[in-house]
Amino acid sequence: MLTMHTKFSINAAVRATEIYPDSFSGVGDQPERHSRPLGHIETMPAGCNIYMQDDPALSLFRVIDGTVGTFLVMENGSRRVTGFLYESDYFGPIFSDRHRFSAEAITDCTVVRYNRQMWTSRDVPDFAQSQIILEALRSERKTAEEHALLLGGLTTCAKLAGFLLHLSRRAAQRGETENPVAIPMTRYDIADFLGTTPESVSRCFTKLNRSGVIRMDTPDSVTLIDWRRLSNIPRGF
Amino acid sequence: MLTMHTKFSINAAVRATEIYPDSFSGVGDQPERHSRPLGHIETMPAGCNIYMQDDPALSLFRVIDGTVGTFLVMENGSRRVTGFLYESDYFGPIFSDRHRFSAEAITDCTVVRYNRQMWTSRDVPDFAQSQIILEALRSERKTAEEHALLLGGLTTCAKLAGFLLHLSRRAAQRGETENPVAIPMTRYDIADFLGTTPESVSRCFTKLNRSGVIRMDTPDSVTLIDWRRLSNIPRGF
DNA sequence: CGTAACTTTGAACATCCTCAATGTGAGTGG
DNA sequence: CCACTCACATTGAGGATGTTCAAAGTTACG
Secondary structure, three states, X not given: OOOOOOOEEHHHOEEEEEEOHHHOOOOOOOOOOOOOXXXXXXXXXXXXXXXXXXXXXXXXEEEEEOOEEEEEEOOOOOEEEEEEEOOOOEEOOOOOOEOOOEEEEOOOXXXXXXXXXXXXXXXXXXXXXXHHHHXXXXXXXXXXXXHHHHHOOOXXXXXXXXXXXXXXXXXXXXXXXXXXXEOOOOHHHHHHHHOOOHHHHHHHHHHHHHOOOEEEEEOOEEEEOOHHHHOOOOOOO | OOOOOOOEEHHHOEEEEEEOHHHOOOOOOOOOOXXXXXXXXXXXXXXXXXXXXXXXXXXXXXXXXXXXXXXXXXXXXXXEEEEEEOOOOEEOOOOOOEOOOEEEEOOOEEEEEEEHHHHOOOOOOHHHHHHHHHHHHHXXXXXXXXXXXXXXXXXHHHHHXXXXXXXXXXXXXXXXXXXXXXXXXXXXXXXXXHOOOHHHHHHHHHHHHHOOOEEEEEOOEEEEOOHHHHOOOOOOO
């Protein structure tokens, strides 16, 4: 679970393939190159602490496999999960030299770590440079906009239903099963993402389950039954 | 108020200064140029409908003066205000050929309208092109991230307090008075932005007022008194 | 099996939404 | 200038929803 007992730091990660300028799209190809690598592919176990908010920002990341969570700890000690990131999502700083959030691996993860010099130095082709920054910004904008839309819902059930649809859609995008939806994060993480409490999240799962809109196979796998109702949970549900 | 009775369309706007490639920063300068203008400066009255969601996206905008609101009307008829935009903020589509939101002038406004061709055609310098797109994406990311943070608050009073601080900070940024905070939008707009109801917004104003954290001079101008408490409204306030 | 982390449920209380009524201020026409 | 109107803001009451604190159930893993 995010932030409670972080058993690993990213130093435990295994470094693997290097990434070169013309393969910035990331997943798969690794041509022979003379120039310095743009970044590395790394793997890390669930619970791994990738970076902390306010740390100097040395790298930009992109998820290849697994789920990453970004979050913020407020002055009063409460926590806000600012996003869940999946295959192809970027995360990290782009115009800042310190991290604005913390990041943690929710499942075992594979990520690309792009070196900071990649988007600040001149020996990298402008095209790759601007392309990757545009993609990263766009990715972060989309994450934040979807998050705000979810949070804008009036009831917790509506937000949770929207969240399940989000999980399903993202799973489909990366070619995984979209209907028995896998839920890799805890109720605490979901609560801090949706602006509510784990108890409320749990009760809404129960309510959606009992009313036949979803079927909870296990706490971390639900089958979506009634997509129509799921996408429009009314007030007195 | 956003979306209820739109008295004006943007066709009522007055076209003025043209914008050229090397003055993309927007506000102020207007050099003599040979190339096609990047865009125009337009003014429009409060209530003006700038564009509607799903409309073909012909322009990117930037606020020079006034307050603009962007919003989304959901299938069930409810409305979500996705952002309030002030001087120097960009709004509009960047990677889409249809508008993702609607936009409306909340006060009398002056905006720059950048033509779509500016960021799709080759006769505009790459530098200006990429620069303006980066700035616009960054502006939208910031708007969405701040919005999500506000919406993540547990109580309406906390969200409203955060919103007042946001208004004050943005006013200071553009050189206007930061302490008697001007509130250009209605309680309905604030409610749809904060994911609550106008009645709740009104009650929270009253509560913050009575407890001496703010002083309501008029419904659309409040003086922030206790900044410390305002930025950390506890649960049983 | 036994522990630890996570999930679910219960009960009491706080907050919020809904519906309804009243208050307020700007603009309009007599 | 004075009603009158209209949109917006505020307040009240009752019911729905959500939070808190506490306890019991579940699962994974040593």
